[in-house]
């Protein structure tokens with residue numbers, strides 16, 4: 037327990053209502069059953085718990101412990117904008133540390149987190165996103181050009197290849213095909229072995245190449261060697277000052293004291309951006325292509341508006357996809373001292389889960405919330421705490437603009453060139469795998485017809 041865990045809750049503002057003490061009610065079943073239900077039917081389970089217990093409820097899980105879900109946007113705003121020193125997100129992400137490393141923005145808290153975040157943010161803002169778009173358009177066009185009518189594939193797998201290449205080129209700044217393939221091979225092996233990091237630390241020890249710990253140590257070593265090689269090459273690149281990829285911008289960045297990032301920091305953040313940005317974006321695209329072909333009127337309008345040069349509907353499709361199919365069901369914050377959340381004074385040690393998936397399904401914010409209706413976003417942008425696919429506050433997703441550009445450009449390239457037919461009769465069930473919501477079958481599709489002129 038950290039030193040701050042002993043500190044009493046700060047005094048309340050005069051006139052504020054007396055908070056309730058203890059934990060809000062929630063499902064009483066065994067912790068393992070709660071986790072099983074959440075894993076296999078996450079959206080239905082969360083909606084059912086909210087129906088029963090209201091906007092704030094407590095759930096017990098094995099390993100993760102006791103957590104309180106919050107589905108009220110105002111309470112989430114208060115949580116994200118108030119004092120953050122008692123909310124530990126880095127600590128909650130600790131199991132990822134074995135892959136992303138100890139200097140990753142994901143596993144740090146407090147001033148160390150803010151330092152990394154300030155260095156990482158600028159390469160993802162403003163004109164940088166315009167430069168990313170050109171890369172994404174190129175990658176997406178080439179991917180779609182390789183599809184043949186009658187071909188069948190699992191959309192999420194194809195989109196993983198696409199989003200890996202975007203990260204390799206836009207973030208790592210690697211252009212040569214052979215180098216991208218080498219990186220893909222080594223890094224995807226690490227990502228695919230992630231589950232091993234959920235094992236207890238004693239099983240993670242390197243007990244030879246055949247032990248789970250030994251295998252991941254070797255995979256990580258191979259991936260690190262390539263990452264350090266790219267960093268060294270880039271440091272020596274004669275055109276470093278003119279380059280716009282994220283790694284080059286990070287090499288030129290300085291913190292408030294004028295200190296540049298070390299190679300070890302750069303390695304950890306490259307791995308972080310890959311881990312945080314590759315599969316998440318691929319999954320969002322797979323969901324988009326589970327929804328679009330099942331809504332022919334939406335698809336027809338999207339094509340018409342794109343043909344007329346209007347981008348607004350495309351943006352609305354991206355926004356609505358991320359609302360109805362968020363990739364992260366809830367963020368996680370661990371309380372290091374008591375804190376009033378949604379009218380409850382919660383004790384230190386519990387987790388608070390701002391429930392993204394539940395906010396997105398509120399009927400008061402989104403009439404017919406279960407329906408896929410992009411036009412609901414045509415009249416204006418979603419209010420910030422009503423639409424939370426990228427979280428909020430000082431941990432909001434750094435790659436949000438890149439991810440949205442990527443989803444939009446890939447959708448544009450695909451719907452402009454091909455017709456995709458879902459191979460499953462019903463929408464792919466949403467399940468929780470690791471920390472993300474994914475389509476259980478990865479959205480199998482068939483390329484039905486090329487719509488582009490031959």
Ligand code: HEM
Nearest residue numbers: 309312313316317320363364367426427431433434435439
């Ligand atoms: C559809 C795609 C994506 C989704 C849904 C998504 C979602 C999120 C969410 C919800 C968080 C906040 C976690 C929290 O509050 O604890 C987050 C953080 C983060 N994301 Fe993303 N993300 C996506 C793509 C990306 C991409 C493309 C990158 C970078 C290339 C990226 C990099 C990061 C980083 C570095 C953080 C940690 C920020 C911090 O702790 O300060 N993400 N993401």
